[in-house]
Amino acid sequence: MASLGATLALCDINIDGLQATVDLCKGEDHLVEVADVSSSDACSNFVNSTVSSLGRLDLVFNCAGVNPTAYPLEDMTDVYFNKLVDTNLKGTFNITRAAIPHLKAGASIVNVSSIMGVSAAKHYAVYCATKWAVVGFTKAMALELGQKQIRINAVAPGYINTPTNAGVVAGEVKAQEEKVAMGRMGQPEEVADVVAFLFSDESRYMNGSIVEITGGRV
Incomplete structure (x- = not known):
């Protein structure tokens, strides 16, 4: 988004990651704040700070998340x-x-679900529950916000080569890649x-959509 000319307001619980x-985001003076998204006060403060510093809020990307560990429910x-x-x-x-009061017609929100938000896997019950909930939340909010000409959609990534996967041993990576029709993990930029x-306006009639980005996951 920075490469396309956006001025960003970035928050994370991890200052080093921020x-x-x-x-990596060259160009404009981006706003950076440490915030824990599980805190409603922290989120409200961050959104208010964004509007105060940058003048307006056009786009919202909800990408904070915790990757799962395989556990039997008990x-x-x-x-x-x-x-x-x-x-x-x-x-x-x-x-x-926190963002809705500041959004005007033409604004857009994108949430991150997961392939486990549209299909289930054993030993990942809680993670599946959270990601299925993001799908339901997105579709319900599309009905609410669409009347204001504000769109909300979600992406459902599959196996993506991110830092959270860096510690996965080579054998497990290969096993994951064998489950993908394209034979490889996805890259973050994809x-x-x-x-x-x-x-963008190119998706101007998409609202409440869940877009799978999996490379053809079997």
Whole structure:
């Protein structure tokens, strides 16, 4: 989005990750703040700071999330459950709710679900629940916000080569790639390009859509 001329307001709980991201975003003076999206107050403060500093809010990308660990349900702790729900679902809710009063006709929101938000996998019950919830939330909000000419869609990525996958051993990577028709993991920019499309006028009649980005996952 920065390469397309957007001025960004970036928030994350990880200051090092934030700095690494803004260093890649050349051009305008981007706003950077540390915030925990599970906190409604933190989200409201961040959105208000964005509008105060940049003058307006046009686009919202809810991409904060916690990747899952495979657990049988009886082995899952309350701490693990709350971490996934608070970030993956409540974070999306908090930022969206805070942003709506500042959005005008033509604005667009993109949420991140997952391939596990449209298909299930054993030992990932809570993660699936949060990502299916993002799908339902997106479709319901499309009905609410569409009347204001504000669009909201979601992407559902499959196996993407991100830093959270860096610790996966080579054998597991190969096993994942064998489940993809194109025979490889996706790259982050291949998700980003779809997000940029959903923000653009080229997708102006897409609202409540869930776009799978999987390379043809078997």
